[in-house]
Amino acid sequence: MHVWIQPIVSVLSLLLTFFYHIVKDWGIAIILLTLSVRCLLFPLSLRVARQQVKQAKIQEEIKQLRERYAQDPNKLMQETMKLYQGRGxxxxxxxxxxxxxxxxxxxxxxxxxxxxxxxSSVLIPWVISFSQNDAWHILPVLSGAITFVTNLIPLTSDFFVATPMNKRITMSLMIVPVFLFFMWKAPVALCLYWVTGSFWALMERGFYRTRKGKGLLNGTEGKRLIASKSHM
Incomplete structure (x- = not known):
C-alpha cells in the first residue's frame, strides 16, 4: 500500500479501536466508524445533491440549447457554460x-x-475472520440491492422528468455489477463498511424527500434559520 495512505490507516485504526472498546464487537465498531465518516462527509454530500438538483432543473434549457446550436459545438459549449455560471x-x-x-x-x-x-462479530457468524471474503456473498449482494434501490429514488420531482424510471433502472443495472465485482472477493470487514455506507445513502435519499430535506436541498432551510435568529 502507498506510503501516503498510512496516516489515514492510522487514524481509522485509532477510531475503530476506540469504538471497539465501547461496544466490544468489531462488526458494530465498523458500523459506528462508517456512520461517523459519513456524518463528517454529509456537508459535501449535501453540496453534491444541491448541484444535482440544479442540474435537473435546467435540463429543458439544455435541450433547447442543443437544438439551437446543433451545428455549432463551440457556441453550444459557450452557452452551456454561461447557463451553468448563471445558475451557480x-x-x-x-x-x-x-x-x-x-x-x-x-x-x-x-x-x-x-x-x-x-x-470477528456476532453480526456475521458465518465468517471466522474479517480478513476473509464472504463465502456466501450475502454482504456484497445486500450492498448491491441497497444501491439499486437508492438509485431508483429521485432527489426531487424534477428528476422524474430529467431521468425517467426506465433510465434510472438501466443506470442502476450498470452500476450495481461494478460494486459486486469489487466486493465479491473483498474482506468481509470492507463489505460491512460498504453495506453500512449504502444503507446510509438510502436513508439520506429518503431524508431529502422530507420537508426538512427539501429545504436543505433548495437552501431554504438555512435561510429560515437565519431569519428566525434575526427576529430574536
Missing part, C-alpha cells in the same frame, strides 16, 4: 465526495487486509 452550477464539484471517499476506502481496505484476521 459547478459540474466538477460533484466529484468532490468521490475524490475524498477514495483514499478513505483505500485506507479501510489496507486496515482490514492487515488487521482483519483478528476481527
Amino acid at each position: 452550477l459547478k459540474p466538477f464539484s460533484m466529484f468532490t465526495t468521490f475524490l475524498i471517499q477514495t483514499p478513505i476506502f483505500m485506507g479501510m481496505y489496507s486496515l482490514f487486509l492487515t488487521h482483519g484476521a483478528a476481527m
Whole structure:
C-alpha cells in the first residue's frame, strides 16, 4: 500500500479501536466508524445533491440549447457554460465526495487486509475472520440491492422528468455489477463498511424527500434559520 495512505490507516485504526472498546464487537465498531465518516462527509454530500438538483432543473434549457446550436459545438459549449455560471452550477464539484471517499476506502481496505484476521462479530457468524471474503456473498449482494434501490429514488420531482424510471433502472443495472465485482472477493470487514455506507445513502435519499430535506436541498432551510435568529 502507498506510503501516503498510512496516516489515514492510522487514524481509522485509532477510531475503530476506540469504538471497539465501547461496544466490544468489531462488526458494530465498523458500523459506528462508517456512520461517523459519513456524518463528517454529509456537508459535501449535501453540496453534491444541491448541484444535482440544479442540474435537473435546467435540463429543458439544455435541450433547447442543443437544438439551437446543433451545428455549432463551440457556441453550444459557450452557452452551456454561461447557463451553468448563471445558475451557480459547478459540474466538477460533484466529484468532490468521490475524490475524498477514495483514499478513505483505500485506507479501510489496507486496515482490514492487515488487521482483519483478528476481527470477528456476532453480526456475521458465518465468517471466522474479517480478513476473509464472504463465502456466501450475502454482504456484497445486500450492498448491491441497497444501491439499486437508492438509485431508483429521485432527489426531487424534477428528476422524474430529467431521468425517467426506465433510465434510472438501466443506470442502476450498470452500476450495481461494478460494486459486486469489487466486493465479491473483498474482506468481509470492507463489505460491512460498504453495506453500512449504502444503507446510509438510502436513508439520506429518503431524508431529502422530507420537508426538512427539501429545504436543505433548495437552501431554504438555512435561510429560515437565519431569519428566525434575526427576529430574536
